Amino acid sequence: MLRKSLGALCAVLMCFSGLASAAEVPSEIKIGTLYASSGNYAGVSMAQYSGLKIWVDQKNAEGGVFVKPFNRKIPVQLVAYDDQSNTATAATLYNQLITQDKVDILAADFGSVLTSVAVPIARDHHMLLIDQTGSGATFFSKDNPYIVLTSLPMSSVWPKHVTAFLTREGPKLGIKRVALLYATNDFNGTQAAALRDAIKATNGAVELVYDNGVPTNTTSYTVTINTIAATDPDAVVALGYVNNDIAFLRNLQDSGTRFKWLFTIYPGLETEAVEKNVGAKGLEHVFTYLPSSVMAYKPEFGLSLSEFRAAWDARFPDGKVEFGFNSVAGYTTGLVLEKALAATDSLDQLALRKAIVGLSGKLKTIDGTFELDEATGAQIGETQPLGQIELDEHGHLRFVTVYPPELATGKPVYPAP
Amino acid sequence: MLAYSLLAGVIFGLYFSLVGMGLNLVFGVMRIVNLAHGDVLMLGAFAAFWLFSLLGLHPLVAAPIVFAAAVAIGWPLYFLFVPRLLRARDPEMLSIIFFFGMAQVVVALATIAFGTSERSIPGRVLGNGPMHILGQSYPTAWVVSGAVSAVTVALVTLYLYRTRLGTTTRAVMVHREEALATGIDVHRVSAIAFGIGLGLAAVAGVFAPFMLGSVRPAMGADINITSFAVIVIGSLGNPLGTVLGGIVYGIALMVMQSYFSSWANLLPYLLLIGILLIRPTGLLGRTLRHA
Known part of the structure; x- marks a missing residue:
């Protein structure tokens, strides 16, 4: 009787455990970001966003991106809003992505101006900001672990x-x-x-x-x-x-x-x-x-410059979004996220940061060698x-x-x- | 350096007289605020760009075509929207809201149609190399754009002061109801003024690639701010005041760029505040207008 009861209990526990495990696997990885379809930064912002989107579409066509904690591929959902190059609008939308859409990953819009408002918001919400091209040196400090710069070096390194x-x-x-x-x-x-x-x-x-x-x-x-x-x-x-x-x-x-x-x-x-x-x-x-859109670095991960250019031209044959460095930058962000999700122990934001920092010096993409200052999250590789x-x-x-x-x-x- | 800045300011100011002229004419005649003015300018700029790129049409040829097209579009648009706005209890406020919405629609459609990238026409189209004036060298494209602006503004002045239609237009500007009582076809006069207002903005757009570096769908908002500064400096509702406002703005901007360049974008706001505090009617304003 006791053996039967223990057996039933074990079966129930295993069943619950299995259910719990299945429930924890998200149906998709939500990446939240902003783009500017109008305003001063529209041209470059759309190029960056389109580069990231090419990566997302490519991964979804392959069944998703491999996420180590779940040991399986999970489709990527890009949640994106238009900030119209306006920092006030961007601030509201960054908040919306974090609090309403509850995205798993938060990626900033193009450049320092539109990234500047995301830095304190991400920090306050303990959300890691995937800073794609916001290279202002003031964004990076030792007391803020909630930011990493993925696709170009911080401004002070540029010149x-x-x-x-x-x-x-x-x-x-x-x-x-x-x-x-x-x-x-x-x-x-x-x-x-x-x-x-x-x-x-x-x-x-x-x-x-x-x-x-x-x-x-x-x-x-x-x-x-x-x-x-x-x-x-x-x-x-x-x-x-x-x-x-x-x-x-x-x-x-x-x-x-x-x-x-x-x-x-x-x-x-x-x-x-x-x-x-x-x-x-x-x-x-x-x-x-x-930059990498000119230098044609030999990548060890992801598409080469010529392959990416071919993918871009197929995607935007009308030339309304022009190819340039920021196209490569958006795509590079995707590659960094792909590598990080394959290495992270969980989707916890600091675990994700640890995984991204772990790529430093080892990841060679179309954008050159990815190298982070571990203390601040600033990019010091990918020099031009x-x-x-x-x-x-x-x-x-x-x-x-x-x-x-x-x-x-x-x-x-x-x-x- | 000061002489260079002053003369550059006059050239730039003439262009901004043209930019502000259409907005002021529409406001003067109809007492409505066209917040889509900068976006009409943007459409004129893109029209010139495509006429040049696809047909090789010179901007000086494109300008009258674009003007005529804008007038032709402005006429039905007036009868479609403006009389309804004028019947409102507060037409000025309603027009601000209405044209703000229109501006958003125009920008969105232009972005879909043209993309987000910058576009421009090579400066050499208006003449190679610099032009020497009073011992100073200026881009020929600037000088030609300034000259075209001056001629266009002069033609508008002639229209207002030397034609019968212009006289009736000024009568409507002074008092719409009294003009109506004297038998003037106020709606016809207003529709023509509305069309000319849009046409002037579109012509200013043709020369925007030469004066403003390049054009893009979202450029209208910045143009609106500058246009308002220009017409408030000169005098709201007084097209001639716009010329003075444009030149004051142009000279102030160029001098700021030479000596205090970091602060140059504060200029429109500083001038607006200054004029509103010192002379609320504008430099050529006679009396306070009671709306």
Whole structure:
């Protein structure tokens, strides 16, 4: 009798245990994110979102993403809202994703401006923020474990090769007077500060002859260009978002002013968008970052650049969303999440962070080597060499890597003719 | 540097006179606030972009076409919406809400149709290299855009002050009910003014790629803010005041960009606050308007 009762009890317990286990397996992994279909960041935000979506669709076509705690593939549901490039709207929607949609993973919208409002919200809710491209250095601190930067280095790391070139190679080329123009936001401001500090550290070998910010929504640079030209600089560093770079380069071309050495960010990052608006001739001899959308790193995980480009072109044949670095960035976020979900012990947010940090130095994707500062969650890998744009015999853009020396594929043209 | 900024400010100001002119004309005649004004400008910009990209049509040729199309669209739109707005107890407030909604619809449709990317027409289309004026060099595209703006504003002035229709338009601007009592076909006059208002915005859009760097579906909101600053500085409801407002705004913006560039985006708001505190009727305003 006792044996029968114990047997029945065991059967009931096993049954309950099985039910409980089945109930714990989620039917889908919810990834919450925002995109901007309008406003200042629409073009780049949509590119990033579309890159992430390509990964989601690819995984769902394969039956889902492998999640280690459940030892099975689970479909991914992308819960996404439109913040219209508005930080107030974004703040409300980030809250909604966490409190109403109860997403498993929270990914930020494009860039530092739209990520800035997510950082404190994620922290307050003890939710890990998958920061895709918000690289403002102020986001990362040792006392906030609820953020990791997945797809590009933090802003202070970005100008590493530009500052090294200007301060080490510059004086040899005759570059002594540098003009620094930047849009007043976290992304550009942090880079400007890094460059300013590096130039000050040269003790006069290189000096700043112009150092001013402009509002991020600036669309007219002609007067600013004239003011910079009046300082007779040997090199000009103009830091902005894509709309700033387009306006600056167009105004520069139209004004007939020529700088001997000019660096802007987006000709390398969003080449198609900038070339469409500025023209190939307007980009000749311009220095820029060479991101993964140009460098074609050999990935050990995920699609190669050519494969991803083919997937992108198949998905967006009308060209309404342009291919560029931010497309790669969104896709890279997916790859990082895929690896992390396959390694995490649970869906607990800090366990997820531990799994992502565990990828540091080991994950090589289309975006280069993923490397995190374990203490702050800031990306310190995926660095971008300094390149110069030249035109080939057909008038097409050609990127020449000029710094660091170990990656260089050619010599810089200085002064630009 | 100051001389360069001042002259650049005048050129830029002429363009912003054109940007604000349509908004002020519509407000002056109908006492409605067209919050979709910037979005009509955006549509004009995209029309010019596609006319240039697909048909190779020069912006100077595209401008009258775009103007005529906007007037043709504005006429039925007036009869469809505006008389209903004017019958409301508070037409100004209702028009703000109505055109805000319209603006959202236009932006959404434009985003679907054109995508989110920046678009522009090469500056060389309006002339290669810089143009030298009073010893200073300016982009030819700027100078041409400023000149076209000046000519367009002059034509509007001629229309208002040298034509019979313009005289009746000004009569409606002074007092709508009295104009009606004297036998003026107020709705016809208003519909034409509404169409011209949209047309002026669309023409300003044609030259936006040259003055504002590039165009995108969501650019309208920023344009609206600047337009309001321009017309409030000049005088609400006074199209000529818009010219003065545009030039004051243009010069102030360029001087700010030269000497205090980080603060330049505060300018429209500072000018608005300043004018409202010191001279609420605007620089060319005569009396306070009682709505």
